[in-house]
Amino acid sequence: MKDLSALLAGLLFGLGLTVAQMTNPQKVLDFLDITRQWDASLALVMGSALVVAAIGYALRFKMRKPFYATGFNLPRRLKVDRSLILGSILFGVGWGMVGLCPGPAVASLVYATQPLLYFIIAMLIGMFVSKRLQSK
Amino acid sequence: MHNFTPYSALLGGLFIGLSALLLFVLIGRIAGITGIVAGMRLSLEPEARWRMYFVGGLLGGCWLAVQLGMPLPSAPQGSTLKVVMAGFLVGAGTVISNGCTSGHGVCGISRLSKRSIIATLVFMLSAMLTVWLVGS
Numbered sequence: 674m675k676d677l678s679a680l681l682a683g684l685l686f687g688l689g690l691t692v693a694q695m696t697n698p699q700k701v702l703d704f705l706d707i708t709r710q711w712d713a714s715l716a717l718v719m720g721s722a723l724v725v726a727a728i729g730y731a732l733r734f735k736m737r738k739p740f741y742a743t744g745f746n747l748p749r750r751l752k753v754d755r756s757l758i759l760g761s762i763l764f765g766v767g768w769g770m771v772g773l774c775p776g777p778a779v780a781s782l783v784y785a786t787q788p789l790l791y792f793i794i795a796m797l798i799g800m801f802v803s804k805r806l807q808s809k
Numbered sequence: 810m811h812n813f814t815p816y817s818a819l820l821g822g823l824f825i826g827l828s829a830l831l832l833f834v835l836i837g838r839i840a841g842i843t844g845i846v847a848g849m850r851l852s853l854e855p856e857a858r859w860r861m862y863f864v865g866g867l868l869g870g871c872w873l874a875v876q877l878g879m880p881l882p883s884a885p886q887g888s889t890l891k892v893v894m895a896g897f898l899v900g901a902g903t904v905i906s907n908g909c910t911s912g913h914g915v916c917g918i919s920r921l922s923k924r925s926i927i928a929t930l931v932f933m934l935s936a937m938l939t940v941w942l943v944g945s
Contacts, residue, residue, distance in 0.1 A: 678835035679859035683866020684873065685828035686840060686911075691874030693821020694814065696882035703811055705933075705940040710811035717818035718825065719914055725826025726840075727919035729833045739837035746837045747920075748907065753927050760906025761913075761928045765935025767898025770943060771885040774910045775903060776842040778896075779864060780871040781882035788884045792896035799900025800847045807904070 674741040687780040693718040696781045698772030705769055760803075817879075829916050832863070841912020842867075843903040902932075 694700050695718060703712035733745050768774050771792065778793055829840040836859060838845075846864065850857045875881055885892050903909040906928050908917060913932075917925020 675836050675855060675859050676862045678831065679838075679862040680866040680869075682828045682832035682835070682840060683863035683868075684870040685824045685831065685866075686842075686863075687867040687870020687872075688874050689821040689824030689826075689828060689870070690867075691821070691871045691879050691882065692824060693818050694880065695821065696871060697880065698883060698885050700812070702940055705936045707937055708941055712811045712813055714812075714814050714818040717815055718822040719910075719918075721819045721822030722826035722829065722915045723822075723919045725823055726829035726833075726915055729826075729830030730916075730920035732830075732834050736834065739833070740835045742835075742837040744837055745833070746839065748839070748922070748924075750907070750924065751922075753924055757906050757924055757928055758931055760902045760904070761931035762902070762935045763898050764902030764906060764909060765932035765937075766939045767895040767900075767902060768910075768932065769936035769939025770895035770898070771887055771892055773885050773895070774842075774899060775846060776867070776909070776911050777882070778899075779842060779846060780867045783868040783872045784875065784882050786884035788886075788889070788892050789882075791889055791892050792885050792899075795893040795896030796900035797846075799897040799902075800843070800904045801900075803901040803904040804847060 678741055686776065689718075689722070690777050690780050696777045698777075701768075701772035701774075701777075705772070825911075825915060826919075829911075829919070839912060839916045841908050841916055843909045844907070844912055847904050906932075 690696055704715035738744055773792055781789055832838050832840045845860050849860045913925040913928040918929060
């Protein structure tokens with residue numbers, strides 16, 4: 674059931690990203706381009722996702738545990754530290770350069786193009802390298 | 810406003826929110842793509858398996874949306890060097906800050922995490938500044 678739940682959630686996520694056209698990097702760049710021809714669509718995607726997700730996270734106060742797991746898994750880190758800020762700045766620069774973040778990049782893999790493959794390989798290397806550095 | 814698509818954006822966001830809600834109430838996990846992808850391992854243990862199912866679903870969801878008539882994902886534009894640099898920065902940045910548009914932007918904000926709210930503000934500003942400087 675755990676695997677099926679994850680599969681279902683993954684399906685909905687990929688469906689949502691594609692329906693919202695977040696798999697079109699130009700659409701994301703047009704959202705980030707506030708000084709020229711702004712396309713506010715991404716804000717609405719986040720807005721409606723936030724409202725529905727908030728219901729899910731609020732349900733933890735009503736449920737003792739998730740249906741198919743022993744407990745809720747929430748990030749333990751609470752402090753705003755240097756790595757949060759530094760990592761977010763780096764991520765923003767990469768995101769602003771081509772308009773792809775991890776979700777749409779991975780979801781689009783099913784219709785992969787050569788540039789997308791380059792992006793994903795570089796992204797996985799970036800993840801791997803910084804994980805290595807973190808664990809030292 | 811330029812190419813604004815409010816209805817598909819709201820509907821797509823709804824699916825993404827529902828994905829986050831289900832992943833949390835069913836198996837107690839946060840639907841953050843960075844965390845899920847960066848935590849993937851080649852193993853059949855449950856901890857590794859649900860991630861693979863989620864990512865499989867993510868690809869399947871994108872495929873399904875295209876079969877239902879949504880536009881194909883577009884390839885990132887620009888030179889190979891630019892795409893590779895962007896991919897690396899996205900991968901490194903999201904691991905260093907522990908989250909991306911989904912983990913911080915959707916899931917984190919909807920559970921009112923201070924870290925996520927700040928991370929989202931920082932990567933949005935950083936991405937907007939990058940687009941302003943580099944051009945979309």
